[in-house]
Amino acid sequence: MFVITSDQRDSRSSADLVPSALTSIHAKGHQGLALAPERTAGDEVQVAVADAGALLEIVLDLTRSGRWSVGVGVGEVESPLPDSVRAARGEAFVNARDAVDRAKKAATRVAITAPEDGGDAEALVRLLVELRDRRTAEGWEVYDLLAEGITQREAAARLGISEGAVSLRVKSAGIRTEEAAVPALVRVLARLSPGPVPD
Known part of the structure; x- marks a missing residue:
């Protein structure tokens, strides 16, 4: 638990x-x-x-x-x-x-x-939090739009900026890095507590 x-x-x-x-x-x-x-x-x-x-x-x-x-x-x-x-x-x-x-x-x-x-899990969660702490307001704006499930093209249209500008924000904000890290972190955390480990 x-x-x-x-x-x-x-x-x-x-x-x-x-x-x-x-x-x-x-x-x-x-x-x-x-x-x-x-x-x-x-x-x-x-x-x-x-x-x-x-x-x-x-x-x-x-x-x-x-x-x-x-x-x-x-x-x-x-x-x-x-x-x-x-x-x-x-x-x-x-x-x-x-x-x-x-x-x-x-x-x-x-x-x-x-x-x-616990130390391994703590270190990895802290790395992700530090990445997120460096995210600008513009980065969070794109993050929140993409979290709704829309595409980068749709995000660009909503923000009134080019797709290239959205791509730059995504890269600078580390959004794809976070997306890749979260499932791995969930598996690390699941191993700390008894129960099935997610795929």
Whole structure:
């Protein structure tokens, strides 16, 4: 099982981002959530995730804004699962607490604590987050359009720019590199937690 504990950065001097984070986690997690996300303490959000793909999607969404420290804990969770994540217990929750504490000190704002091999997964996720952190507003504009499933030609038409300009943005933003990295990262993450490893 995966547990994400996320703490809002600089929450005392900014708006409460927890409600929007809860909505986003529900949307990104799809059917991969084991326990629904909840506010657990002040400006902190916690969620239990059963699926590695959903986990990575949530982590990338939370780290995109730069407003969250994101800790991922891997390990066993006591069963049967309770109705609320706040009532759940187990190794994954302890590891998530360790991870979020380390994430607060990391430049990429993310950390992973697992019984074994967590360091490899953490390093690779941090590489991807660092790539995304370097993306410009124009790069994100193209990324978001392509994420809708449209072609680069269609993105160019929507933006009123040439296909060549879109291609340059795609290259500069590392979008194709991210597309190739995500499935590999999902497989790495899936190996940390018991269960089938995706193809």
